Amino acid sequence: MTGRVTLYHWEPNANSGKPMLALVEKGVSFDSHYLDMLGFDHHRPAYLAINPEGTIPAMTHGGRVLTESTAIMEYVDEAFAGPPLMPADPVERWRVRWWMKFMDQWLAPSFSMIGWSVFVGPAMRQRDPAEIEAAIERIPLPERRTSWRKAVYGLFGEEEMAESRRRVALGIDLLEAELGKREWLASDGFSLADINGFNLAYGLPATRPEAVNDQQTPNLIRWLRAIYARPATRACWALGRTDMAKRLAVLEEQPA
Amino acid sequence: MNAILYHGEPNGPSLAVLAAAFETGVQVALRRIDLAAGERHGGIPGAQAPELDYSVEGEGPVLVVDGVAMTDSVFLACYLDDVAGGAILRPADPYARWQVMAWCRWLVERVAPAAAYLGTAAMPPRTVPVGIANADLAERWEQAVTGRCDAALLADSRAKTAAGVTRVEAQLADGRDWLFGAIGLADFETYGWLCGMAPLAAEALVGRPRTAAWLARVKAHPSVARALALATVPEPEKVWAPGPEINRWG
Ligand SMILES: N[C@@H](CCC(=O)N[C@@H](CS)C(=O)NCC(=O)O)C(=O)O
Numbered sequence: 001m002t003g004r005v006t007l008y009h010w011e012p013n014a015n016s017g018k019p020m021l022a023l024v025e026k027g028v029s030f031d032s033h034y035l036d037m038l039g040f041d042h043h044r045p046a047y048l049a050i051n052p053e054g055t056i057p058a059m060t061h062g063g064r065v066l067t068e069s070t071a072i073m074e075y076v077d078e079a080f081a082g083p084p085l086m087p088a089d090p091v092e093r094w095r096v097r098w099w100m101k102f103m104d105q106w107l108a109p110s111f112s113m114i115g116w117s118v119f120v121g122p123a124m125r126q127r128d129p130a131e132i133e134a135a136i137e138r139i140p141l142p143e144r145r146t147s148w149r150k151a152v153y154g155l156f157g158e159e160e161m162a163e164s165r166r167r168v169a170l171g172i173d174l175l176e177a178e179l180g181k182r183e184w185l186a187s188d189g190f191s192l193a194d195i196n197g198f199n200l201a202y203g204l205p206a207t208r209p210e211a212v213n214d215q216q217t218p219n220l221i222r223w224l225r226a227i228y229a230r231p232a233t234r235a236c237w238a239l240g241r242t243d244m245a246k247r248l249a250v251l252e253e254q255p256a
Numbered sequence: 257m258n259a260i261l262y263h264g265e266p267n268g269p270s271l272a273v274l275a276a277a278f279e280t281g282v283q284v285a286l287r288r289i290d291l292a293a294g295e296r297h298g299g300i301p302g303a304q305a306p307e308l309d310y311s312v313e314g315e316g317p318v319l320v321v322d323g324v325a326m327t328d329s330v331f332l333a334c335y336l337d338d339v340a341g342g343a344i345l346r347p348a349d350p351y352a353r354w355q356v357m358a359w360c361r362w363l364v365e366r367v368a369p370a371a372a373y374l375g376t377a378a379m380p381p382r383t384v385p386v387g388i389a390n391a392d393l394a395e396r397w398e399q400a401v402t403g404r405c406d407a408a409l410l411a412d413s414r415a416k417t418a419a420g421v422t423r424v425e426a427q428l429a430d431g432r433d434w435l436f437g438a439i440g441l442a443d444f445e446t447y448g449w450l451c452g453m454a455p456l457a458a459e460a461l462v463g464r465p466r467t468a469a470w471l472a473r474v475k476a477h478p479s480v481a482r483a484l485a486l487a488t489v490p491e492p493e494k495v496w497a498p499g500p501e502i503n504r505w506g
Contacts, residue, residue, distance in 0.1 A: 064351055071357040078350035090338035091324055097331040098307050105312045105365065109505030143506035160504065163392070174306050 003062025005030040008050060010037040011240045014108065015069040016057045017199035020239065022073040022192065024232040026082035030059075032239055038123060040135045054140045070100050073192045085192050092187040099178070099186045099193045103200050107171040110164035111200060116151040117161065124152045172211055172220065175201065179219035183226075190230075198227045206247040225251050257339075259284040262300055262318040264291035265492040266483045268372070268499065269316035269329030272448035274483035276333035276441065280340035284319065288488070291315045291497040294385020294397070300325060309389035313364070314372065314396065315497035329448070330360045333441045345440040356442050359435065363446055365503060367420035370413035371449045372499025374456040376400040377410060379496050396498040409502060417453050418460035421467055424450070428466035435470075439477055447474040452493030 007023065007030050009016035023030050035041040035056055043054045051058040051067050059066045061079070066072050077085040086093055124132050132152055139145045150156050175197065178185060186193035202224060204212040214221050227233055228251040237245045261277060261284045263270040270291065277284050289295040292315075300308065300318050303325035308318060311327035319326045319335065326332055337345040346356050377400070384401050388394040399405070424446060427435050435442040451471060454461055461467065474480055489495060 061351075066351075066354055066358070068358045068361050071354050071361055074357060075350050075354040078353065090335050091321055091326070093338055094326050094331050094335040095307070097334060098311075098326070098328055101312055101328060101331070102310060105500075106310065109503070112505050141506060143503065147506040163504075166391070174310070178306065 004060075006033055006060045007031070007057060008033045008035055008042075008047065008059070009057045009239075010035050010042075011242055011244045012199070012237050013203075013240075013244055014111075014199055015055075017236065018069040018196055019057055019059055019072040019076060021195045021199065021232060021236045022076045022085060024236045025085060025190075025195065025230070026076055026080050028076065028080045028082065034239070034241065038120065040138070043135065043138045043140070048140065052140060055144070070104055070192075070196065073195065077192065085190070085195070087187040087189060087191055089187070092191075095186040096191050096193040100196045103171075103196055107167060108200055110167040110171070112147075113156060113160065113164040114168065116147065117154070117156045121151040121154055125154075168208075169211065172204065172208075172217060176217045176220045179223045183223075185223070190227075194223070194227055198224065198233070202228070202251070203244075203247040205250045209250075228252075257283075257321060259319060259321045260287055261285070262287050262289045262296070262320070263486075264289060264315070264317065264497065265489060265495040266487050267452055267492045267495050268368075268375075268448045269313055269445075270448075271451070271480070271483055271492075272329045272441075272444040273317045273319070273332045273336075274486065275444040275448075275477075275479045276336050276345055278479035278482045279440070279444070280336045280344050282336045282339050284336075286486070288486070291317075292379075292381045292495055294381070294383075294388070294497075297385045297387045297389075312500055313368075314393055314499040314501075316499075330364060330441065330445055333444065337441070345444075347437050347440075352436060356436050356440070359442050360445055362423075363420070363442075363449065364500060366416050367446075368449050369500045369502045370416035370420070371453060371456075372496060373405075373409060373413040373502060374417065375452060375494075375496030376498055377403075377405045378456055379494055381497060392501060393498065396501060400498050412502070414457045414460065417450075417457040420446075420450065421453075421460045421464055424467045424470065425464045428470055433470075433473060439474070443470075443474050443477075444480070447471065447480065451475070452496075455494075 005028060007019055009020055012020050035047060037056060041047060042056050048054055050065055057069055059072050066075055086096060136145055136148045139148060182188060184190050184194050185197050212220060228248060237248055263274055266274055289299050296315055296318060303320060305325050307327055308325045313328050316327060316329050319332050326335060333345055346353050380400050380403055384397045
């Protein structure tokens with residue numbers, strides 16, 4: 001398959017950052033199309049023509065459109081030359097996929113709920129309510145309209161927030177334990193699981209310094225620093241436009 | 257390689273992995289466990305791993321290979337496919353493989369939780385097993401056993417099942433036999449979750465001739481028929497255990 005690669009993404013973070021970092025690690029040059037998620041760029045007709053679900057990221061390769069960040073990463077690894085980002089051993093390949101799903105579907109939604117309630121919601125409440133309501137009405141997926149409304153109007157329930165906090169704490173413990181078993185998260189070499197996990201966890205030392213630090217989570221911190229030190233990570237995070245990307249700075253510090 | 261597949265009755269994820277094993281021809285020893293009685297918890301000799309306790313799939317089959325306990329039916333099928341050379345259950349072309357993986361992601365995120373919810377509501381397990389490490393899975397067991405079903409979630413699950421069937425019908429609209437090229441992962445996984453839905457979400461299947469014909473074709477396919485023949489009950493599609501959770505974030 002030949003043709004230009006265009007990635008439609010937001011900040012190097014969560015789902016957007018996964019294919020971004022995979023492309024850079026792989027050495028694939030791509031056109032970066034930045035979408036301002038908090039400006040609702042991803043619900044405008046130009047982007048809905050590419051991804052009718054109105055979620056970020058999406059990638060085009062030649063005339064083909066791809067969505068679903070984790071599936072895009074596997075595609076990037078298979079469709080382009082460059083260093084392999086999946087192990088060769090079938091058990092290790094299974095483990096990479098297992099951890100990506102655990103992070104994508106069990107852990108990340110809890111990060112999102114907390115992030116949206118403390119960050120996205122308050123930011124939106126500074127803006128014209130009529131404009132925000134109109135923007136929410138344009139969201140194609142009904143589930144996402146619900147999430148946006150909960151964030152904007154502060155409607156997350158105490159029970160679901162507590163459950164999200166429980167999962168984040170447990171997720172940190174599970175990642176720490178797994179990273180105590182081997183250098184990289186799911187296989188002997190750097191893989192898509194590390195790219196995925198970094199995008200989820202890179203902000204933790206800055207946002208939860210009491211839980212994620214050299215003393216309590218030495219393996220998690222070691223791993224985050226090792227990924228941060230990779231040239232691809234630097235290049236990728238340079239594509240960020242907001243202060244979010246700055247949360248990486250704490251990884252510059254060396255262990256005490 | 258010493259591979260043992262601990263599987264439940266041929267329905268849902270157990271059916272998908274059994275069919276995948278037979279289709280690829282990878283040698284695995286089969287051990288039946290009662291997933292609906294919670295035998296996965298403590299019933300897999302020697303296996304202790306986060307991947308067993310925190311499988312997003314809930315109560316699915318477990319493949320133990322040389323002491324490593326692996327879970328999650330889509331990835332177990334990928335494993336079997338990788339062992340067999342990588343292109344029996346999925347197409348060889350990267351874009352066609354992306355289509356299959358993106359399909360399966362949608363299926364397990366939207367349709368599987370709905371099917372498992374409807375299934376356990378209709379056929380609740382008898383008791384909550386002891387030793388469930390994962391608190392949210394334990395809560396899903398608790399709800400299933402006590403029949404604390406939420407009317408809104410039941411309605412939502414029927415709607416999601418119907419949306420799933422709508423997508424299958426659309427995928428088959430050009431007259432193809434299988435969802436993506438040759439029969440494979442997407443067919444087995446989709447069939448596993450949908451084959452028991454007729455009595456539970458009848459309206460979802462009304463006026464869906466292509467889906468009905470596809471269901472019959474998959475059922476008659478040799479690897480699936482062989483998996484179904486392992487049933488120890490007359491209607492394995494009615495045996496359910498708590499599955500993946502209903503998406504808590506859009
Ligand atoms: N499963 C999809 C999820 C994509 C997704 O939800 N992306 C988030 C950003 S990380 C998004 O688009 N949020 C904005 C919205 O829902 O309006 C993937 O992995 O690509």
